[in-house]
Amino acid sequence: MRTIRVQEADFDAGVEQAALAADPEALGAVGAVASFVGYVRGVPAGEAGKVGGGGMAVSPENIAAMTLEHYPGMTEAALTEIVTEAEARWPLLGVTVIHRVGRLSPGAQIVLVAVASAHRGAAFAACEFIMDFLKTRAPFWKREETPQGARWVDAREADDAAAARWAQPGHDAG
Amino acid sequence: MRVTVLYFASLREALDCAREEVTPSEDVRTLAELRSWLAGRAPRWAPLATLPNMKMALNQAMARPDALLVDGAEVAFFPPVTGG
Numbered sequence: 001m002r003t004i005r006v007q008e009a010d011f012d013a014g015v016e017q018a019a020l021a022a023d024p025e026a027l028g029a030v031g032a033v034a035s036f037v038g039y040v041r042g043v044p045a046g047e048a049g050k051v052g053g054g055g056m057a058v059s060p061e062n063i064a065a066m067t068l069e070h071y072p073g074m075t076e077a078a079l080t081e082i083v084t085e086a087e088a089r090w091p092l093l094g095v096t097v098i099h100r101v102g103r104l105s106p107g108a109q110i111v112l113v114a115v116a117s118a119h120r121g122a123a124f125a126a127c128e129f130i131m132d133f134l135k136t137r138a139p140f141w142k143r144e145e146t147p148q149g150a151r152w153v154d155a156r157e158a159d160d161a162a163a164a165r166w167a168q169p170g171h172d173a174g
Numbered sequence: 175m176r177v178t179v180l181y182f183a184s185l186r187e188a189l190d191c192a193r194e195e196v197t198p199s200e201d202v203r204t205l206a207e208l209r210s211w212l213a214g215r216a217p218r219w220a221p222l223a224t225l226p227n228m229k230m231a232l233n234q235a236m237a238r239p240d241a242l243l244v245d246g247a248e249v250a251f252f253p254p255v256t257g258g
Contacts, residue, residue, distance in 0.1 A: 038258050068257065069183055071250060074234035099257060111258050131258060137236065139250075140257025141183035152184040155227075155254030 001025055001094035001116075002087075004079045006070060008102040013037050013112050016096045020116040026093040034123035035114035036131050040066045042106035044144065064145045068101045068110065071139035075099075082133040086115070089129065090122035097130065099140065129166055136163040175202075175245045179212065182252035185228075188221035198243075205230050206239035208249060227254055 001023040003016070017033050042062055083095050094116035104110060113130045117123040142153040176197050186192050202211045209230070213223035222228075231250040232241050243249070 070257070071180070071182055071231070071234070071252070074231055074250070077234050078236075135258040136255065138257050139182065139231070139252065139255050141253065142256045143183070152187075152253070153256045155256050 001096075002083060003096040003098070004076060004083065005098045006072075006075050006079075006101060007098065008100060010100070010109060011098045011112055013109070013114070016098065016112060017114050020094040020096060020114055023094050023116070026116065029118055030093050030116045031118045032120040032123040033114055033116045034120065034127040035112065036127050037109055038111040038131075040104045040106050040108045040110055044146070062146065063106055064147070065103055065105055066145070067103045067143045068099075069141045069143065070099075070101050074139050078138045079134065082130055082137060085133070086126045086130050090117065090126045092117050092122060092126055095126070095130070097134070099134070099138070101140070132159070132163040132166060135159045175243065177208070177243060177246070178248045179208075180248065180250040182250065184253050185221060185225055185251055188225070189219065203242060204239065205232060205237055205241050205243065205249060208243060209239070209251065222251065225251075225253060228252075229254055 001020060013035060017035055020033050021030050023030065044063065079097050079099070083097060086092065086095065092115060096112065096114040098112045100110055111134070113127050113134070115123045115127045115130070117126070136159050143150055144153055176195065178193065178195055180193050181189050181191055196212065198208055198211045202208050209222055209228070213219050229252050230237055230239065233248050
């Protein structure tokens with residue numbers, strides 16, 4: 001079972017996970033579903049680490065909303081290629097990738113990656129692999145709205161490094 | 175040769191253009207050469223030359239600057255992606 005969707009509407013991660021676990025094509029072989037949900041932060045990426053101690057930072061830099069733009073056609077092709085690569089690396093029984101586009105408020109869900117396998121190792125690894133490549137290969141762009149105006153989010157070198165480590169021999173032992 | 179060119183995100187805003195159809199000069203053979211040709215048409219296209227770490231796609235797949243153009247191709251230029 002493979003589900004890849006790019007949509008404005010919200011999603012229910014619980015419903016999607018249950019669908020993977022109960023997939024009749026997997027013939028009851030699913031023993032693990034690992035999932036990741038990404039959310040819109042209320043503070044810019046560089047400020048997020050400063051929030052803590054149980055209190056939300058009060059800052060003029062707080063984000064009012066985020067707009068996600070994408071490249072229709074290529075987006076779906078890129079996600080399909082990433083999922084196909086994950087399926088070649090690990091024994092997967094199902095993959096669901098849902099990415100939202102359009103204008104989203106802080107706290108809103110942006111992306112879901114859920115992976116089903118017989119055991120947790122492959123599910124955890126493939127879920128992380130798909131997210132790492134989605135962040136560096138899938139054509140989405142974030143634009144933040146703050147009280148100071150709107151700005152396009154800069155790509156992070158840490159994301160390139162996260163994707164690059166999967167090329168290292170032995171890392172994909174799952 | 176006729177190609178469709180798409181621009182996204184900050185580059186689209188800087189150029190005030192999302193899509194155009196162009197017929198580049200005969201000596202344009204690669205994506206890098208197309209980029210230079212597009213950027214050199216007039217000052218308003220200069221951001222195409224100056225955007226750092228430009229990414230490009232050929233027929234909806236990530237491509238290298240030395241990728242060869244084909245007639246009727248869809249080419250896209252954009253900044254590094256930031257989804258997820």
